[in-house]
Amino acid sequence: MTSPMCSRLPQALVWALATVLVTPAVQGQVVLKPKLQPKTKRVYNSESNTKQILTLAGMDVETKSTQFAITEHALGARGDDGTLRLVQTIRKLQQETILPGFKLTFDSSNPGKKAPLPQLEPMLDLLRVISKAKTTLVHNKLDQVIKVEGFKELIKDLDPAVRKNFSEQFDPKIILARWKNSNQRIPAKAVRIGDTWDHTSVMDLEAGQKISIKRRYRYTGTVKQGPHMLHRITSRSLEVGLTQDPPEGSPTKITASKLKIAKGTGEILIDLKQGIIFSDSDTTQMTGTLTIEINGMKLDGRLDLTIAVQTKIDPSEK
Numbered sequence: 313m314t315s316p317m318c319s320r321l322p323q324a325l326v327w328a329l330a331t332v333l334v335t336p337a338v339q340g341q342v343v344l345k346p347k348l349q350p351k352t353k354r355v356y357n358s359e360s361n362t363k364q365i366l367t368l369a370g371m372d373v374e375t376k377s378t379q380f381a382i383t384e385h386a387l388g389a390r391g392d393d394g395t396l397r398l399v400q401t402i403r404k405l406q407q408e409t410i411l412p413g414f415k416l417t418f419d420s421s422n423p424g425k426k427a428p429l430p431q432l433e434p435m436l437d438l439l440r441v442i443s444k445a446k447t448t449l450v451h452n453k454l455d456q457v458i459k460v461e462g463f464k465e466l467i468k469d470l471d472p473a474v475r476k477n478f479s480e481q482f483d484p485k486i487i488l489a490r491w492k493n494s495n496q497r498i499p500a501k502a503v504r505i506g507d508t509w510d511h512t513s514v515m516d517l518e519a520g521q522k523i524s525i526k527r528r529y530r531y532t533g534t535v536k537q538g539p540h541m542l543h544r545i546t547s548r549s550l551e552v553g554l555t556q557d558p559p560e561g562s563p564t565k566i567t568a569s570k571l572k573i574a575k576g577t578g579e580i581l582i583d584l585k586q587g588i589i590f591s592d593s594d595t596t597q598m599t600g601t602l603t604i605e606i607n608g609m610k611l612d613g614r615l616d617l618t619i620a621v622q623t624k625i626d627p628s629e630k
Contacts, residue, residue: 379431386401401446448462523598547577599604
């Protein structure tokens with residue numbers, strides 16, 4: 313007969329072996345998605361740069377745009393139903409757009425400055441409205457965005473033609489989908505150093521244009537910046553698509569496009585202790601061919617478009 317000690321020995325060895333094998337793997341995992349912290353306020357600085365060269369009929373049309381914004385994110389108390397409201401207020405907005413032969417500038421500290429041409433004034437009207445934006449993102453008890461408030465009020469006084477051209481960019485349903493899509497870049501499940509995952513982001517532009525970019529993300533571990541221990545995610549752009557569903561009556565339409573990624577890299581730094589994305593940056597260049605229909609006439613062309621964006625916590629708020 314086998315003694316009780318002998319019968320327990322193999323089981324003890326199995327548990328010991330399991331502890332050795334499993335514990336390091338568990339300890340090496342981390343959930344990267346930040347947890348919202350009620351009754352906190354953060355201030356972010358954001359900068360975006362766009363450079364576009366559109367070649368039609370052998371002629372290059374180059375445009376550039378730079379935008380800088382300071383935005384306050386204020387979280388209230390969690391409600392009895394578990395909801396949490398994040399109020400976003402734009403403190404400062406500056407933009408410079410260089411068009412062929414013209415330069416258009418806007419500064420929220422001097423919003424009344426006129427455009428160089430009356431035809432460009434609607435663009436400034438749009439920026440004047442955006443600079444006053446105060447919008448609310450409603451989260452459920454799982455910190456998922458379930459509702460967006462404030463955008464209808466934001467654009468109600470815009471010129472009807474301008475509002476129509478930018479209707480999708482300010483549609484609450486589309487904005488909600490955009491926020492959900494952005495949040496999905498960071499997985500809710502635990503990951504290990506070296507793990508990768510793919511995600512496709514969609515940018516809604518004016519006149520019904522959409523740019524979709526597929527990126528591959530990788531968790532690379534932690535880095536230290538000053539007193540902050542940050543979790544680092546890198547990204548590489550893989551594929552891009554450009555489509556357009558123009559508003560009714562639009563004289564121009566992109567009917568076909570074939571773009572590829574020329575280069576594209578990004579980085580997300582997460583401060584899990586504070587429950588925030590510390591910084592978020594990406595630069596992607598896309599090139600290729602497209603066909604544009606202008607008043608019924610089709611033109612084949614080439615596009616070289618670079619979009620660089622960076623958002624980071626305000627240094628004074630760290």
